[in-house]
Amino acid sequence: xxxxxxxxxxxxxxxxxxxxxxxxxxxxxxxxxxxxxxxxxxxxxxxxxxxxxxxxxxxxxxxxxxxxxxxxxxxxxxxxxxxxxxxxxxxxxxxxxxxxxxxxxxxxxxxxxxxxxxxxxxxxxxxxxxxxxxxxxxxxxxxxxxxxxxxxxxxxxxxxxxxxxxxxxxxxxxxxxxxxxxxxxxxxxxxxxxxxxxxxxxxxxxxxxxxxxxxxxxxxxxxxxxxxxxxxxxxxxxxxxxxxxxxxxxxxxxxxxxxxxxxxxxxxxxxxxxxxxxxxxxxxxxxxxxxxxxxxxxxx
Amino acid sequence: xxxxxxxxxxxxxxxxxxxxxxxxxxxxxxxxxxxxxxxxxxxxxxxxxxxxxxxxxxxxxxxxxxxxxxxxxxxxxxxxxxxxxxxxxxxxxxxxxxxxxxxxxxxxxxxxxxxxxxxxxxxxxxxxxxxxxxxxxxxxxxxxxxxxxxxxxxxxxxxxxxxxxxxxxxxxxxxxxxxxxxxxxxxxxxxxxxxxxxxxxxxxxxxxxxxxxxxxxxxxxxxxxxxxxxxxxxxxxxxxxxxxxxxxxxxxxxxxxxxxxxxxxxxxxxxxxxxxxxxxxxxxxxxxxxxxxxxxxxxxxxxxxxxxxxxx
Amino acid sequence: xxxxxxxxxxxxxxxxxxxxxxxxxxxxxxxxxxxxxxxxxxxxxxxxxxxxxxxxxxxxxxxxxxxxxxxxxxxxxxxxxxxxxxxxxxxxxxxxxxxxxxxxxxxxxxxxxxxxxxxxxxxxxxxxxxx
Numbered sequence: 001x002x003x004x005x006x007x008x009x010x011x012x013x014x015x016x017x018x019x020x021x022x023x024x025x026x027x028x029x030x031x032x033x034x035x036x037x038x039x040x041x042x043x044x045x046x047x048x049x050x051x052x053x054x055x056x057x058x059x060x061x062x063x064x065x066x067x068x069x070x071x072x073x074x075x076x077x078x079x080x081x082x083x084x085x086x087x088x089x090x091x092x093x094x095x096x097x098x099x100x101x102x103x104x105x106x107x108x109x110x111x112x113x114x115x116x117x118x119x120x121x122x123x124x125x126x127x128x129x130x131x132x133x134x135x136x137x138x139x140x141x142x143x144x145x146x147x148x149x150x151x152x153x154x155x156x157x158x159x160x161x162x163x164x165x166x167x168x169x170x171x172x173x174x175x176x177x178x179x180x181x182x183x184x185x186x187x188x189x190x191x192x193x194x195x196x197x198x199x200x201x202x203x204x205x206x207x208x209x210x211x212x213x214x215x216x217x218x219x220x221x222x223x224x225x226x227x228x229x230x231x232x233x234x235x236x237x238x239x240x241x242x243x244x245x246x247x248x249x250x251x252x253x254x255x256x257x258x259x260x261x262x263x264x265x266x267x268x269x270x271x272x273x274x275x276x277x278x279x280x281x282x283x284x285x286x287x288x289x290x291x292x293x294x295x296x297x298x299x300x
Numbered sequence: 301x302x303x304x305x306x307x308x309x310x311x312x313x314x315x316x317x318x319x320x321x322x323x324x325x326x327x328x329x330x331x332x333x334x335x336x337x338x339x340x341x342x343x344x345x346x347x348x349x350x351x352x353x354x355x356x357x358x359x360x361x362x363x364x365x366x367x368x369x370x371x372x373x374x375x376x377x378x379x380x381x382x383x384x385x386x387x388x389x390x391x392x393x394x395x396x397x398x399x400x401x402x403x404x405x406x407x408x409x410x411x412x413x414x415x416x417x418x419x420x421x422x423x424x425x426x427x428x429x430x431x432x433x434x435x436x437x438x439x440x441x442x443x444x445x446x447x448x449x450x451x452x453x454x455x456x457x458x459x460x461x462x463x464x465x466x467x468x469x470x471x472x473x474x475x476x477x478x479x480x481x482x483x484x485x486x487x488x489x490x491x492x493x494x495x496x497x498x499x500x501x502x503x504x505x506x507x508x509x510x511x512x513x514x515x516x517x518x519x520x521x522x523x524x525x526x527x528x529x530x531x532x533x534x535x536x537x538x539x540x541x542x543x544x545x546x547x548x549x550x551x552x553x554x555x556x557x558x559x560x561x562x563x564x565x566x567x568x569x570x571x572x573x574x575x576x577x578x579x580x581x582x583x584x585x586x587x588x589x590x591x592x593x594x595x596x597x598x599x600x601x602x603x604x605x606x607x608x609x610x611x612x
Numbered sequence: 613x614x615x616x617x618x619x620x621x622x623x624x625x626x627x628x629x630x631x632x633x634x635x636x637x638x639x640x641x642x643x644x645x646x647x648x649x650x651x652x653x654x655x656x657x658x659x660x661x662x663x664x665x666x667x668x669x670x671x672x673x674x675x676x677x678x679x680x681x682x683x684x685x686x687x688x689x690x691x692x693x694x695x696x697x698x699x700x701x702x703x704x705x706x707x708x709x710x711x712x713x714x715x716x717x718x719x720x721x722x723x724x725x726x727x728x729x730x731x732x733x734x735x736x737x738x739x740x741x742x743x
Contacts, residue, residue: 004398004427011424018417019410093410098375100425101397300375354673488671495667499674517637520675537679540636567633590633 008102012110013118020114027076028069028123032130039137054143054150058135059258062156063163065131066124067236070167073123077115081182082197084111085190085292094299104296108289116182120171124164159258166262170235173269177231180281181224183288190295226277238269324386325350326472326504327372332380334367334528341367342378343528351471352501354494354518357508358598359525365508366405368525369476372506373402385472398427401468405476405508409457411450415443418464426468434467440489454481462490466497473498473505480510487511491518516594526602543597546579547572548587559583563600574600638679641670645680649689649700650708660690660698687711 088094097107139147188196208220233240272278327349334342342364349355359365370376372384374393382389387396409418415438422429435445441459449457458481465473479487495518498505509515522539524532534542547570548556557564559580561573567590573579574592592600631637645660654660663681667674681698684690689704728734 007424007427011421014424015421018421019412088410091411092406092408095404095406095408096410099373099397099402099404100422101394101427102425103394300370352675491671492668495671495673496664499664499667501674517631517670517672517676520673536673536676537638540638545633591636593633 004101005106009106009110012102012107013114016111016114016118020119023076024073024119024122025126028073028126029130031068031072032065032127032134035134036137039141054139054147055152055155057142058139058151058153059156059159061135061138062128062131062160065134066127066163066167069127069130070120070123070171073120077119078182081115082185082189084115085186085295086193089299094296098300104293105289108292108296116175117172120175121168124167124171128160128164159262162259162262166266167236169266170269173234173273174231176273176285177227177234177278177281179285180288181227183285183292187288187291187295190292223277226275227281230272230275230277234269234272236265238265238272326385327506328381328383330381332371332378332382334364334371334376334378340528342371342525344380345525345528345530347523347530347533349504349506349521351504352499353504353520354499355504355506356512356515356519356522356594357506357525358512358522358594358602359508360602362527363525363602364528365525366476369402369474369506369508370404372474373397373400399470400472400474401465401470402473403461403465403475403478405480409449409461411448413449414445415447415449415460416445418449418460419445422464422467428469429464430467430469434464437463437466437493441486455483455486458482459486466493471503473503473507475505475507477509478507487514491515494518512595512598513593519594522594524598524601531601532597539594539597540591542577543592544575544577544579545572545590545592545596546575546583546587547590548583552583552586555583555586563596563603565596565599567596637672638676639683641666641672641677641680642683645684646687646689646708649704650712652705654700656700656702656704658700659696660700662697 088097135151136148139151143150185197185200188200190196192199204220204224208218208224211217211220325348327347329348330346331344332342332346333340333344345368357365357368367376371378371382372389374389374391374396377390384396385399389396413421419431419434422434423431438445438460441456441463443452443456443460443463449460452460458479462478465475465478479490482490491514494505507515507518516536519536521535522532523530543562545567546556546561547567550571553571556571556573559573559575561575561579563574565572565574572590573587574596578584631640634640635643645666660666660681661669663674663677666672666677666680670677681690685692685698687707688701689708690698691701693699
């Protein structure tokens with residue numbers, strides 16, 4: 001029975017890949033491709049980073065590309081999540097899926113996993129690889145082939161992996177922090193169809209404004225704010241170094257600094273999950289999941 | 301005079317053909333009802349289906365066929381008792397679906413997928429699916445493994461779906477209008493496959509269709525639903541001996557009418573009447589017996605109220 | 613009424629059998645099989661095709677085929693040999709021929725004779741030599 005489950009679950013994941021991988025890859029690669037194509041024509045805006053030594057410059061380019069690709073992917077998947085709840089309903093293929101053995105929970109978990117953790121994790125990898133290509137291109141543009149020899153690629157491996165690990169953990173925590181928000185949208189889209197998302201936004205904004213202006217209670221904004229900042233810092237810079245000291249990044253020299261930073265930032269991000277906002281968010285997300293299961297159970 | 305009500309289904313214990321009491325049936329229903337709000341889709345029906353049968357589920361649109369089939373595969377729940385392969389369809393849906401094949405009544409294959417992708421997905425989800433068999437069956441159709449579902453015509457989608465389902469090796473097949481949209485040759489091909497592969501005495505097939513004439517020879521039993529009620533549940537063998545049709549001259553019309561047949565109609569231009577049980581002796585002399593087709597019986601037992609009013 | 617009698621044992625028969633309303637389907641199938649027996653197909657002492665084979669050939673439910681075979685058993689045309697299947701009994705052809713002759717002479721011939729009289733045809737008008 002459990003091997004059936006494993007095969008089934010793997011197949012459910014495979015379904016998501018089969019259906020969406022083109023869209024995912026296009027979204028992830030579009031920015032690097034455009035940047036690379038534009039590179040020969042435009043100047044390179046790097047600000048202070050231009051003065052960095054070659055290795056650090058390459059590292060920064062890789063890092064920024066990773067963040068950019070991740071960000072675009074986040075936008076893409078964020079907008080697609082509410083639609084996922086109704087994805088198979090419009091063409092009635094839900095009847096086909098429901099005629100095959102796979103529980104509602106399994107199906108929903110597989111979908112959620114692939115469209116959050118997996119796709120964002122893939123974005124990090126694609127971002128890193130395309131960042132590498134970008135780094136090669138930019139250093140080339142700035143200093144010719146000679147620069148490539150100056151960049152100590154070997155030195156970058158450690159920090160790159162450390163940052164990748166930090167961001168991977170960050171992605172997991174980010175998703176969990178944001179879960180109540182996107183799952184509420186998914187439930188609304190499932191039950192109210194195309195009016196779901198507007199209905200939620202309207203309800204939240206109306207409640208927020210009413211409570212703030214009429215009762216002086218900014219709780220709605222506070223809760224949302226806590227959730228989003230929690231997510232943001234869980235993903236990156238949980239120690240909130242940026243903003244207080246803009247030049248901090250540049251002071252990180254060498255492998256040890258980055259590895260150390262990654263470890264400390266990760267620990268801090270984990271520590272921050274011991275928060276009522278995080279736990280409460282998970283409870284809300286759990287309720288939403290149950291509602292999505294209920295919705296799927298009643299679709300026929 | 302409500303003739304349909306007198307054609308009560310035989311009690312579940314009097315099953316049509318040989319069956320030992322200890323053998324549990326593939327499907328058992330007792331006082332089963334399905335309600336949507338105020339509408340009653342299935343009204344307090346009881347039946348049981350042993351293995352080795354091909355059961356035709358007949359009924360007009362909205363009679364409850366699709367609802368009953370959906371209940372059998374756990375998509376909707378009702379009141380009363382319904383057991384499929386010994387399981388509760390609503391609560392043990394996952395486990396049940398590993399042992400039965402179901403075709404819903406709409407062409408529902410995911411449009412984004414290619415045929416070979418569907419084969420891969422079904423291999424992973426349905427343990428009894430055989431990819432090789434699916435490919436073999438598809439060779440007989442005009443559907444290629446690289447085709448995208450959305451590029452296929454409705455008929456080809458149906459052929460594809462049938463091939464995929466036929467590649468699943470299960471004891472119970474529940475098919476809701478499986479041949480809708482298929483041309484004659486494809487339907488024939490499907491019926492041949494049904495007889496060749498599924499009539500081994502161990503499996504049972506429940507099939508609902510509008511093409512009652514075509515399917516009559518494939519069936520071993522028939523269940524007729526009319527507005528949610530099971531108006532007939534009988535084996536074809538018993539049907540042969542129970543219902544009698546008489547074709548007669550116009551002059552005998554009054555005599556025939558006074559014997560209260562189930563249905564009066566025309567058969568090849570001559571007036572005819574259908575009886576439940578033997579018609580009176582004197583009538584038999586006035587006419588010629590012939591075999592009532594399943595279509596005629598279906599019309600007799602599931603007449604719409606407006607038609608019934610006109611007859612009386 | 614159009615009916616094809618497919619004598620080829622090929623499973624993918626393309627002829628869609630149509631059954632008329634004269635008798636239950638199992639009876640009509642039994643009659644068709646009997647006609648084939650008359651033609652010596654299969655010969656006496658030989659086995660009939662299996663139930664599954666016949667079901668596949670005529671696209672009929674095997675249970676109906678079984679009933680048809682039972683009808684032939686009941687008229688002493690075939691017999692069941694355990695584990696081996698249905699076999700044509702010796703003398704079956706003769707018995708069947710006899711039964712068919714009786715039926716023709718008592719039912720069909722009088723009708724045909726009346727028709728011939730109505731048309732004014734005599735024995736000389738009938739062309740016996742034509743194949």
